[in-house]
Amino acid sequence: MAHWTLISDPADPEVDDFRDLSAADRRPDRPGGRGLVIAEGTVVVRRLLDSGYPVRALLGVERRVADLMPDMVDLDVPAFVTSAEVMAEIVGFHLNRGVLAVADRAPQPSAAELMSTARTLAVLEGIGDHENLGALFRNAAALGIDGVLLGGGCADPLYRRGVRVSMGHVLRVPFAELRPWPDGLGTLREAGFRVAALTPDATALPLSHFELASGRGAVLLGSEGPGLTAEAMDWADLRVRIPMAVGVDSLNVATAAAIAFHHLGVFPEPAEYRSR
Numbered sequence: 001m002a003h004w005t006l007i008s009d010p011a012d013p014e015v016d017d018f019r020d021l022s023a024a025d026r027r028p029d030r031p032g033g034r035g036l037v038i039a040e041g042t043v044v045v046r047r048l049l050d051s052g053y054p055v056r057a058l059l060g061v062e063r064r065v066a067d068l069m070p071d072m073v074d075l076d077v078p079a080f081v082t083s084a085e086v087m088a089e090i091v092g093f094h095l096n097r098g099v100l101a102v103a104d105r106a107p108q109p110s111a112a113e114l115m116s117t118a119r120t121l122a123v124l125e126g127i128g129d130h131e132n133l134g135a136l137f138r139n140a141a142a143l144g145i146d147g148v149l150l151g152g153g154c155a156d157p158l159y160r161r162g163v164r165v166s167m168g169h170v171l172r173v174p175f176a177e178l179r180p181w182p183d184g185l186g187t188l189r190e191a192g193f194r195v196a197a198l199t200p201d202a203t204a205l206p207l208s209h210f211e212l213a214s215g216r217g218a219v220l221l222g223s224e225g226p227g228l229t230a231e232a233m234d235w236a237d238l239r240v241r242i243p244m245a246v247g248v249d250s251l252n253v254a255t256a257a258a259i260a261f262h263h264l265g266v267f268p269e270p271a272e273y274r275s276r
Helices: 013-018 041-049 062-072 084-091 111-117 130-142 160-165 185-190 253-264
Strands: 003-006 037-040 055-060 078-081 099-103 120-125 147-150 175-177 194-198 217-222 238-241
Touching (some): 013 078, 130 147, 130 160, 217 253
Parallel strands (some): 147 175
Antiparallel strands (some): 055 099
């Protein structure tokens, strides 16, 4: 069962997992660092508690921690309670959301394992912006994408900002690195996926032409600005675009991804509608 510990000294070693989150060279979720996953706010922390990630501890003001205690009844996780002022000293900034949780990383499937069970996949190249990456994962969760394959130049999906922007959904959408890049895209086609490269190029086919004849499909998405590399697009079965108004040539990559994901999605009708 979870238990509370009051923290009055910001230097208390019990809260070292939460320390200096604004210091790029010391933060616990940095690449090559301790590899911790950090969740902010009651909604995201609740999703972390409900995930397969081994939660190490919570830190927050009393009201926020109290909100989460019903979710921790069956968990042996320490919850550190402190004031907003002491919390700001520990983490290095004032946290409006009032609560944090840290967890160890959980094992992710290999790219081959993900391909073996998925119907639809998102494949990313050069998505280095954590906010775009977090939004992509949130969209993938909402619109029924089974997993995400990370190609060259992608940021870490479990970086703190990515977890926050995804509203914790990065913790439930499986992901794997696809290597070598871009030659690894050939394994997608061998696994029976029809691969569509999303591009603003006016010569590309409208998105509606992307049909899953084999029942399995993958959307290939590149970074804003340069977009997909020619080498990656060469592996696609077709190139597709989202038709849009004259004078607008592109969308934010997470927005474009959402439209493509919805095109591929299968959405069960809620029971209350089926019974009418």
